[in-house]
Amino acid sequence: MKILTVENLSRAFGGIKANEDISFEAEKGKVLGVIGPNGAGKSTLFDLITGYTKPDNGKILFENKSIFGLKPDKISNLGIGRTFQKLKPFADQTLLENVMIGAFVKENNIKKARDNALEIIEFVDLIEKRHHFARELSTGQRKRLEMARAMAIKPKLLLMDEVTGGVDQKTIPGLVELIKKMRNLGVTIITIEHNINIIMEISDNILALDQGKKIAFGSPKEIQNNKKVIDAYLGTVDAA
Amino acid sequence: MTSEIILQAIVTGLMMGLIYALIAAGLSLIFGLMDIVNFAHGEHLMLSMFSSFWLWSLFGIDPIFSIPITILLMALCGIATHYFLIRYILKAKMLIQICATFGLSIFIRSIAQLLWTPDFRNVDKPLLEGRLEIASVFIGQPQLIASIVCLVAFIGLYLFVTRTETGLALQATAQDRQAAEILGVPSNKMFAIGWAIGLGCVAVAGGMMSNYFFIFTDVGINFALFAFVAVALGGFGSIIGCLYAGIIIGLVESLGGLLIDPSFKLLYVFAIYLLVVIYRPQGLFGRY
Amino acid sequence: MNKLDIAKSEPLWNTNKNIILIISGLLFLLISLPFFGLNSFYLHLFIMIFMHAVMAQSWNVIAGFSGQISLGHGAFFGIGAYASSFFFVQYGISPWISIFIGMFFSAIVAVLIGIPMLRLSGHYFAIATLLIGISFQVVFQRWELVGAASGLWVPLTQEDSWASLQFHSSKAPYYYIFLFFLVVTFFAVWLLNRSKIGFRLRAVRDDAQAASSLCISVSNYKIIAFVISAMIMAPMGSLFGQYILIIDPDRMFNIEISIIVLLITVLGGIGNIWGPLIGAAILIPISEYSRIYLGGTGGAVDLIFYGLILMVICIFRPEGLISFVPKNILERKKQR
Secondary structure, three states, X not given: OEEEEEEEEEEEEOOEEEEEEEEEEXXXXXXEEEEOXXXXXXXXXXXXXXXXXXXXEEEEEEOOEEXXXXXXXXXXXXXXXXXXXXXXOOOOOEHHHHHHHHHOOOOOOHHHHXXXXXXXXXXXXXXXXXXXXXXXXXXXXXXXXXXXXXXXXXXXXXEEEOXXXXXXXXXXXXXXXXXXXXXXXXXXXXXXXXXXXXXXXXXXXXXXXXXXEEEEEEXXXXXXXXXXXXXXXXXXOOOO | OOHHHHHHHHHHHHHHHHHHHHHHHHHHHHHHHHOOOOXXXXXXXXXXXXXXXXXXXXXXXXXXXHHHHHHHHHHHHHHHHHHHHHHHHOOOOHHHHHHHHHHHHHHHHHHHHHHHOOOOEOOOOOOOOOEEEEOOEEEEHHHXXXXXXXXXXXXXXXXXXXXXXXHHHHHHHHHOHHHHHHOOOOHHHHHHHHHHHHHHHHHHHHHHHOOOOOEOXXXXXXXXXXXXXXXXXXXXXXXXXXXXXXXXXXXXXXXXXXXXXXXXXXXXXXXXXXXXXXXXXXXOOOOO | OOHHHHHHHOOOOOXXXXXXXXXXXHHHHHHHHHHHOOOHHHHHHXXXXXXXXXXXXXXXXXXXXXXXXXXXXXXXXXXXXXXXXXXXXXXXXXXXXXXXXXXXXXXXXXXXXXXXXXXXOHHHHHHHHXXXXXXXXXXXXXXXXXXXXXXXXXXXXXXXXXXXXXXOOOOHHHHHHHHHHHHHHHHHHHHHHOOHHHHHHXXXXXXXXXXXXXXXXXXXXXXXXXXXXXXXXXXXXXXXXXXXXXXXXHHHOOHHHXXXXXXXXXXXXXXXXXXXXXXXXXXXXXXXXXXXXXXXXXHHHHHHHHHHHHHHHHHHOOOOHHHHOXXXXXXXXXXX
């Protein structure tokens, strides 16, 4: 089943066409990787889907219902969660409080929300740091905080923006495991990644963007051999 | 409501507008450099006017001649403000920065009230006085000269910021403090210069206005509010925006007062502010 | 037990039990103070402390708990004072009831102002609030219906009257009424902080974008904070009107009100429920004593201190005086 359908999505900022005529579908329960050089329009795509920016035209259907033009809080209410490339933790609050705010979406009782939050914090393996303020956490821990917080709203679709960016090498396998665990729970995942190896490892499908346009869509194997993708990536691949 | 009366209001508004523009330019410069709104800007204007007044009252120096002294004094005041207050709050939360300059404004205003009482003062028989009549419009000479001087100062400021080496250094610091530092532009020095120039603008405006305006401790409040509106209208960080915005505000104040009701001038300007920040948040020329 | 179970078994809140003792003790002390024969001056002093603590708490809700910096909050004080007094003076409605009318009106104004202001943040918002605060004074100075510049005069009753909320023989009843409102307000804010709404307000304060990705309607919550804040401020205006028995634009819409609520909260500790109380307890006595000893120059001297203290706090201790209170008095030890 297609949980997300995007048709002819476009958005320009002044003269720059950040996203131009993009169409693709995300299959329920699978991982869709999004790749592209810097400036390809990947984060803009996320902003359009989650309602932070209004598209100029096109269609966005979530579970076959249009979410075009809806505000971010309405969209997250429908079951779309996201993490941000530039991390946005609630700095002056603890890890637990951060995740609790997510948990409140599905649970009104404070104690139950707290317990739910704790379970998710356990899931991302940060339970010892639950009382630490978000600003005290390392980058890798903050990435996990964002994932936990987004997971707490029990999303059907989770958009992750560069979770392995800026994180040191030994933390990466843990994050990858986490993504796989989430997928196994039935969450559909769309993830922007620069690290080609990771994308190849976790994606069921891959969407490749360049200069605002979609240049390829297919399985990892197909994308690996796609000439357009290789051209776009010459010199910019992060072959870790 | 003859066309002459309206023309009069337009001319008056235009002249005031040029003065608002210069005051706003000082504010905009400081904000552009370090993201700090000087909530004490009105009080700095008040200090300039009092500087003019006391130099005249105690030493008999006419306001036109004391302007260089006032400029120097206010530039020093600016540097002192930066050195003793601003540089400690550069990294603080916005709330704290707002409270700090807000506190400064309260402090300056109330010390002035204590030292000089809230009485209204004015400079009696300055060199610049009298009226001109041009095409049935009456223009006070001091007002006219003041506006022209402010315009000239504004142009001077603009040229300084865009054409001189120091000006470009200021721009660099405003755009990217760290990058500028790496290239050898010391931020702290730039900030101090920014404050000196910003308050220098206010000194010119205040000095010229002391020829004809009443001088009292609360005089800065309205000017400050109009300056905030002008900077928001012109666009935070844009010097040229201040010129257009200042003129618009001057005209709105003057025509609104004439056509609707003079006692609600503040509200008209406030209405402009709301319209601008809601429908065009970045202002006319803003970067944000 | 594994780590998760240990974590789940922790208490939800980590307030130190001692705090309850301290508060009870303080409350008991405050209630019994008048019986030890406080004279009129001291009663006035405490009344001012109580009133300003509540006013500052109102500002704390909007600035400290939801991150919107208002420089014109005095407007709600004036609205509360005028609304309740108007209905009392014109229609004879008892002050006890018209206090609620005042709260109602300020809630409405909060919504009407709040909605257009949603688009503003940071400096833009602060400047707009400054303009609003001053505009209210300008408007009320010319509004004939409420007495323009001379304002409203509360009809004096001969005797002390609980029905008309007016006491002449002693200030003690005012003391208890303000103390009552202080307790109720602080309790309400305490409940707010521990509620789902409280969590969401803090999220909006810390990062509005992230909050909206977590199903929080930032606009709604900003308005909610505005309304709650206004409804806390309004009764103080109403009660103050009943205390000084004259309601005019210079007293009720004075920019000093906006200044002092900000100062008290920042001094005490913004974002902390006890900040307003600590700030008021320290600042009001300074203000009242300077009024006495530096007599004639009166008003200006207060403000000199306010400005100075505000700057000093911003430079040296922006978290406020509450940061001097050792952590283990307020909080239980947390498992780190």
